[in-house]
Amino acid sequence: MNRHEELTYLKNKRDQSETRVHFICGQSGIGKSDLAREFEETCEEDGYPTLFYPVKDPRNEQIFLQRLLAAWFDKYPESTVTQLREYISSSDSVEDLLSIVSSVVPDPASGLAIDGLQRAISGATEAGVDFPDPVQLVADVMKRRGSAESPAVVIIDQYDARIQESERTLESTFRDIAYHLDDSVVWFVTARTEVQGGERLDCIQLEPFDQDLVPNPGASYPEDSQPFEPVETSPEQGYEATRALVEEAGFDYEESDLIALHDRTNGVPLLIAAICEEPRAFSLREELENTPSNYIDFKNDIQQEFVRGLTENQQEILGNTSVFPVITVDLCYERTGLAQLVTRQELDELTEQGKLMRLSGEYPINPAYKCHDFYREYLIDCAGLEERALRLEGAIDCLEVAFENSPAPRDPEIEDGVAVQLDRFIYQVSHVSDEISISDIVERVVTGSSKSEEEIADLLASHLGFGHREYSLEEYLREII
Known part of the structure; x- marks a missing residue:
């Protein structure tokens, strides 16, 4: 990585107590994720409880926190139900919640699955259980693992406000978590977009090699930003x-x-x-x-060289899935029509060549792959369609895959594979909602889908925890977006 000064800076921030959430901002390709991974390894070698968590594509704060907490319990599972128990006020409520959790997670010590936590929260609400504020829950669970001398380190990778948009952006979540954390937990968030600094939260701009770290431009509000001391590069460092x-x-x-x-x-x-x-x-x-x-x-030459090095099938796959941060075989098949075995072979070859990264155990669908945003954005430009048209096509294909994997659309229990496709659908329509009205989105989705508007709304209602449709598809999308 050759980011020794920056790594030292992050270690110093980890061990001080004033600020609890640190954003590492910078352009695509500048090395944010590589620095974050190296910092993760350093923290674990130093004995700090550490979780590295890629944001991926959650549709809102609740989904993000549920998946984050599930990842935390998967890594540190020993007190899953014990910690949940302490958030419930009465003994009757405790039994209600534990029965809900045990119905989907027979062995709590094995880790708390995303789906299990989601249903626990949903079931607790239906049972009248006072389930805690999710931000407070996440903060308190993590505080129990860390200490002032050895804080728990949470590294959130690949936050981008342009695509993680909802009724409540994740940036607001990060600000909330900063208020709830103490010196036993510290978060680091890599971000492509500028983030305004604030109390207990600061930002740095990761610069090209051999340049000093500088304050992130988004943190230029005097009343909010914290004092910033850039890392100084010695005159001998050069290049x-x-x-x-x-x-x-x-x-x-x-x-x-x-x-x-x-x-x-x-x-x-x-x-x-x-x-x-x-x-x-x-x-x-x-x-x-x-x-x-x-x-x-x-x-541009480097990006073009990347595309020129792809086979025809690989260009077809990456071009048609370029609007998705994470790609899977089922999505590639729906988008291209290539046989799944051929698709899998091409994806594995791209991974061996270093053009894709395989997400091992980090995504609900396995295998899952990621193309670097630096190349993915160029592939969007080369797709031959307007980006919004490409995104709407992708959204419709996600619905088709969701229905193919959902034999009972009205079943209130949505499997992970179906939930991922519906999250992808929401992700894509959210991305075009500034350019296209919700009513037009609904019309185009229904026209392009093999399912009726009512069937789509039914499946979406199940995904959102309603169990059965209460509103129209347009009303659901307005609520989500």
Whole structure:
């Protein structure tokens, strides 16, 4: 990673008590996730209770917190029901809640599944049980694991306010959690978008290699932002992080070549790595001879090279699923018509080539894959459709997959695989709601789907916890979006 100064900065923030939520902001490809992963490893080596959690695509605060808490209990399962028990005021209520939980999680020590927690909350409400505020619940559960000397570290990866939109953005959730945490827990959140600083919350802008950390521009409100002390880079450091990648690749180079690489890439780690990971020449100068001399053209060239290296099937798969942060075989099949075995082979080959990352145990559907946003956004531009049309097509296909995997649409118990597809549907229609009215979205979805508006509303009602349809599809979407 060659982010030694930044890693030291995060460790110092972990061990101080004033601020409880730290945002690490920066452009796509700058290395936020890699830094977060390295920080996770460092924290675990130092003996801190640590959870790394990719945001993925939740539709709202409740789903995000349920999945986060489920991931926490999966890693630290020993006191799942004990902790839930303490939030219920009366003994009768405790028995009600425990019966609800035990009906879906026979062995609480094995971890609390997302679906189990969701039904526990829903069932507790129906039974008149006073279930706690989810933000307070998450904060209190995590505080029990950490201490002032060794705080629990929660690393939330890939937050993007542009796509995690709902009636209550996750940024509000992060602000709430900051008020509920004490010095026994600290959160770090990687974010592509600028985030305004506030009390018990701060932001840093992750800069290209060999540049100082700077305050995030979103934290420029004097009445809200916390004092910020940038990490100072020594004058001798120069282009050391860039140099390290070049030397690791085995290039012969002059200092002027190193400077040329750094300038053409703007010091963006992903672009430097694209040159260094698969060297085609002995010297760095030879490698740079056929590359553009300015940043914009250099970036476009790297993205084009990525697409040129794909087979026809791979282009079909990645192009048609480019609007989805996480892709799965069933979705690829629905979007492309390619046989699932062929799709799986292509996805696995892309993973071996380093063009996709496989999410091991981090997603309700297995296997699941992720293409880096730097390339995914370029694939959207190359898709040949307007982005909103591509998203609506994707939303409709998610519905089709959900119905294929839901033999009983009116069943109040939605399986994880169906729930993921419905979350994806909501994710996509939310993304286009600023450009298209809800009524138009409903019309296009119903026209493009093989199911009726009533059937779609029924399945969505089950997913939202109503059990049966009470409103029209348009009313549900207005409520969600």
